Amino acid sequence: MDVCQEKIIHHESVQKALNNIPDMDALHSITGIFKALSDPSRLKIVIALAKCELCVCDLAAVCGSSDSAVSHQLRILRNLKIVRYRREGKVVYYRLDDHHVSTLINQTLEHVKE
Amino acid sequence: MDVCQEKIIHHESVQKALNNIPDMDALHSITGIFKALSDPSRLKIVIALAKCELCVCDLAAVCGSSDSAVSHQLRILRNLKIVRYRREGKVVYYRLDDHHVSTLINQTLEHVKE
DNA sequence: TTGACATATGAACAGTTGTTCATATGTTTG
């Protein structure tokens, strides 16, 4: 069973723990979400979008950073399928795209109030 | 009201969003938690500890990394009050210390199964 | 005390991240 591991003290507990660890793909998609939310600018963006959709320059004002910086961050959130956007003329509106993230953010904001 | 902001298109929405953004302290404690969970090794540690307490060398086996690497990561989790430990002779047992993190992890694991 | 063991820590290093600046794209108005 244990193929190549050394110095384990509690084999059963380790085995139980290992059974609970998701596979590498799942693991990386989880850490990807958490990493996305671990930057203050991106967290502000996501919290803001949890309330209503906003355009890039509004988000820049919310974050207190430049349009360019926000646009870079939005690309990251886009690639992770955390936000989606729609264009209306010159203006691009972003909103949350992942309901897991929505509930995650709302729960987190609840916890902060405690 | 708006003191020093430029180029905002939707003032009301921005104002609403800003009201929903936690203060800097809360913001940093949230991003701190998310950052802690954004590394695969630390995520594995926390998922493992969500099941039962484990010692350092067991956690090293779970993570597939060295005792030293795990110990460094555990210090980070300790500083963030995410884990606590107890010593039993030579062996140090870690377990989760923050129920917010416990529920966060359990919910996340539920989401993965979907 | 000495040796073995479990864990912790410091230094150093490669790899990653988030910003800025300059420039490019796409859209509307004149």
Place this chain on the structure above:
DNA sequence: CAAACATATGAACAACTGTTCATATGTCAA
């Protein structure tokens, strides 16, 4: 068409992160 505007993107750079290696600390047993 050109000019103005909103957003996107690439390059570059400082700052940060996670690991390894060497060494230190703390505990038990002989």
